[in-house]
Amino acid sequence: MSGANFWNTKAIPRLNIPSIMLTDGPHGLRKQGGKADHLGLNKSIPATCFPTAATLANSWDTELIKKVGEYIGNEASNENVNVLLGPGLNIKRNPLCGRNFEYFSEDPYLTGKLSAAMIQGIQKTGVSACPKHFAVNSQETRRMIVDEIVDERALHELYLEGFRYAVEDGKPKTIMTSYNKVNGVYANENTYLLKNVLKDQWGFDGLIVTDWGGNNNRVEGLKAGNQLEMPSTNGMTDQEIVEAVKNNELEEAILDERVESLLRIVFDTHKHTHCTKTISEETQHKMAIEAACKSLVLLKNEGMLPLKDRNQKIAIIGDFADKPRYQGAGSSLIVPTKIDSLLNEIKKSSLNVIGYEKGFKRLGGHSKTLQNKACYLAKQSDIVLLFLGLDEGSEAEGIDRKHMRLSDNQLLLLDKLHEVNGNIVLILAGGSPIEMPFIEKVKAVLHSYLPGQGGGSAIVKVLTGDINPSGKLSESYPISYSDVPSSKIYPGKYLTSEHRESIFIGYRYYDTAKKEILFPFGYGLSYTSYEYKNLIFNGKTASFSIRNTGEYEGEEIVQLYVKPLDRKVFSAEKELKGFVKVPLKPNEEKQIIIPLDKHAFSYYHVDQKKWVEASGEYEILIGASSRDIRLSSKLTKTGDSTVPYENIDVLIYDSCDVHNIKTEDFEKLYGKKMPNSNWDESKILDRNDIVEQSKYGGIFGKCLYALIPFIKNLLSFMKKPITSNNVMFILEMPFRSIARMSGGRMNMEMLDGFIEMVNGHFFKGLFKMIKYKWFIKRGRK
The missing domain is CATH 3.20.20.300 (Glycoside hydrolase, family 3, N-terminal domain)
Incomplete structure (x- = not known):
């Protein structure tokens, strides 16, 4: 077991x-x-x-x-x-x-x-x-x-x-x-x-x-x-x-x-x-490139892309162009079979690249020299391909980000480049949304996210128009972090994380609250355009036609949302209930059918403890994003008409005002009193407490607590962000996990001795650890 x-x-x-x-x-x-x-x-x-x-x-x-x-x-x-x-x-x-x-x-x-x-x-x-x-x-x-x-x-x-x-x-x-x-x-x-x-x-x-x-x-x-x-x-x-x-x-x-x-x-x-299969690294790598090509998202394009004029002088700036950020960190960290460097891949194209400059220090810190070299190169060019993003220390297993911003040195570089060249194409890297106060200073934005080992090739194919970008955002981009419904309560206090916003996360909140956002859920641009028409809904499927009205072959992601018009319980304005990705050649038209499943018109009824299909009028929405609806059709459903929360005041949720939910309001929805969120600083620590709580223990515990951040800072100084983040994982580990992750080198009795040392009984705990270590060496339980 x-x-x-x-x-x-x-x-x-x-x-x-x-x-x-x-x-x-x-x-x-x-x-x-x-x-x-x-x-x-x-x-x-x-x-x-x-x-x-x-x-x-x-x-x-x-x-x-x-x-x-x-x-x-x-x-x-x-x-x-x-x-x-x-x-x-x-x-x-x-x-x-x-x-x-x-x-x-x-x-x-x-x-x-x-x-x-x-x-x-x-x-x-x-x-x-x-x-x-x-x-x-x-x-x-x-x-x-x-x-x-x-x-x-x-x-x-x-x-x-x-x-x-x-x-x-x-x-x-x-x-x-x-x-x-x-x-x-x-x-x-x-x-x-x-x-x-x-x-x-x-x-x-x-x-x-x-x-x-x-x-x-x-x-x-x-x-x-x-x-x-x-x-x-x-x-x-x-x-x-x-x-x-x-x-x-x-x-x-x-x-x-x-x-x-x-x-x-x-x-x-x-x-x-236990049977050997023939695996071709090259075939696998081509699949990685294909997957990246279909996943890149074009967020902005003022006629800059694709790069058609081969005589335009192009400057490549940004450390991520040379050393791509292509994956995250932690237990998912892969050692790739190869990595496509964008600089190498772009040399294979016919683009007129006049030079490359690093531009900024990857892990933070200002460098006037790097900045000046980048600006000098930008002055000589017609177009700047600027590669910015989140570094390896920004997002990883075991830690949460502190903010939604790019690093200050990257933002400063962009400002300086904009002063000398207005034709900036920004290529972003990173696995999560960022704030973009600079959006008006760039002519185009291509988001690569974390595209794997073939990302360099995929980016070049999209920039040059060999591939028409077809990716669309699977998450919303708020203008600033303060717009996020859970921004004031995330990541929670010491012992609890209260989901006071309930069902209102992402587009369910932004669209219902009519909140201005940077980029909506399901958003993404293309080098071509699409026409939607003739929606017919028969109660189970939505059928319509879509035509490529542009000059490029492309793939359009069509989204189906269901909008309740008269539901008697608080709900999101609309919810995604279907989607399809449609490949289309120029001027090609296809008939599309999207089936709806059993939960398309349902919500979870807390009184009945099950999903119910609610009676009422609904709208079927077909769109290119949650905020770009092209077709609609209304229908009436006959189903459950009971009202949950009848004896509970959930008016604040009806109004979608979830930024400032009070404890008593959330307790009504949750149905219980909130547990204590704070640590008891006088508590005698036990197996289920975490190492971070050592700061409330004796001298040994306080020293242990101080040592871990010191090591983290030392590793950060040594430019080892991934290892530095992993050290902090120790602080949040329960004491019980120290023994269970030790592979038998520490049993639970030794662990109890260690905890006694942390609690201020150093020599008593040390004696217990030595005693039971002796037992382990002799094979005793």
Whole structure:
């Protein structure tokens, strides 16, 4: 019921039970051949680095994503990997979440459909996909202990709905629980989530695995539905299971059922993955380029792109042009088989590039010399291709971003370049939205997100017009961070993260509140234009025609939204309920049909504890984005007419005024009093407290707390941003995880001794640690 080591399950030769390997994804294979870790610190074998989920989502292309999943699965199968840990499909509640680059969207429908496609592609190869992190993993800050407080309706409509599509359409064989608590109960031992919802409602019958080190109470997790704990705890938690059965705290029948579920995955995936397949690195790389080409988003274009005049003198400025930012950091960190440098790729084109300048220090700090060289080059050119973005230290697993801005030195460089050359084409890199106060100073903006190892080639193809950009945003871009509905309460206090905005996140908030934004959900430009016409809705499908009215061949992402016109309960103005990506040659016209599924006109009724289709009038909207609606049709539905919240004052939610929700208003919606969010500084620390709380302990604890930020700052000074961020992960780790992630080098008794040292009983705790270390060396429990 737990790992044999960091990545493998236990083999039992006498029963012919093999070991299987679980290893990281989700946008490529991260298989470590040497020292193992969960944060991307130690090297892994080279593998194809595809665009991250945040990038792929901008393609809105289920067939493409299914194909990417298959390519990743083939590499995993070839390396005898049985379970690939991905895709990640948590909802992008807030732009500052440090792991947003690994997730698809702010919208659960788009998230679910894209993740289901990737799951299907991966599992076509015999490898099991493992969607994660179930559920409500909305922040990285204190993610191993934070309690995500979310009302029942938002829980089902936003944070579970994407997983429902992934499970019901993708049919994954494995799913990973999240570290955090959900409404007071750790996700891995949350019976409501794992049994009532995942198993009983959605029919999931596969393997439930913890996130690495994500076990709190092993027996309670087992009862709730978890089968496998990872990584190895060297028998510590296995013994807890044995003792629980002996003491009648755990029914042996439950244990038998969990073992049987685990064995099904072991045997099923083992028979498929121990066969060598021919993998062509070049073929894989071409797929990575194709995926990037279809995912780039053109955000602005004042006639600058594509670059047609081969005689124009072009300056390339920005460190990201030479050293591309193509993926995130943490457990998804891939060692690519190759990387397409934009500078190398652009030399292969017919563009007249007159020079390159770095322009700024990648990791911050002003350099007048770099800035002056860049401005001098810009003066000599007709067009400046400026490459800016978020650096490696800005977004990563285990941390959340502090703000939505580009670094000051990049912003200053852009201002100075604009003074000497007004023809700036900005190419952005990064896995999350940024504020763009400079938008009027540039003539075009192409967002590459994190495009994987083929990003350099893809960018050049789009800039030159070899490829018509077809990506559209899978998330909204607010003008400033203060516009985000959760901006005042994110990432939550010490112990809780309160989702006071309820269902109003992303475009559900901006469009309902009529908030001015920078770029809407579903937005993206093209080198051609499209005409929509003749919408017919028959109650189950929407049919219409679309024609390419421009000169370039292209692909248009058509979006279907449902708008309730007279619902008696608060709701978003409209919600995405269908989409399709349509390839069209110049002047070509196609008839399109989009089917609507069972939840198209439904919402979660908190009194009835189920989804209901509400009576009333609706509008079917067909558009190029959430704010660019081209066609519409009205209909009336006969369904449930009961009104939830009848005895609750939810007027503030009716008005969508969610920026300043008071505690008492949210408690009415949530149905309970809010738990305490603050730490008790006088509390004696125990196994479930986190290392950061050492600052409230004795001298040793205070020194331990001070040492970790010191090491982080030292690593930052040494220009090691990824390692620096990972050091801070230690601060937010529960003490219990120190033992469980040690691979047996520290047992729970030694851990108790260590905690006593932190609490101010240094010598007593040290003696206990030495005593039980002696026991371990002699093989005693």
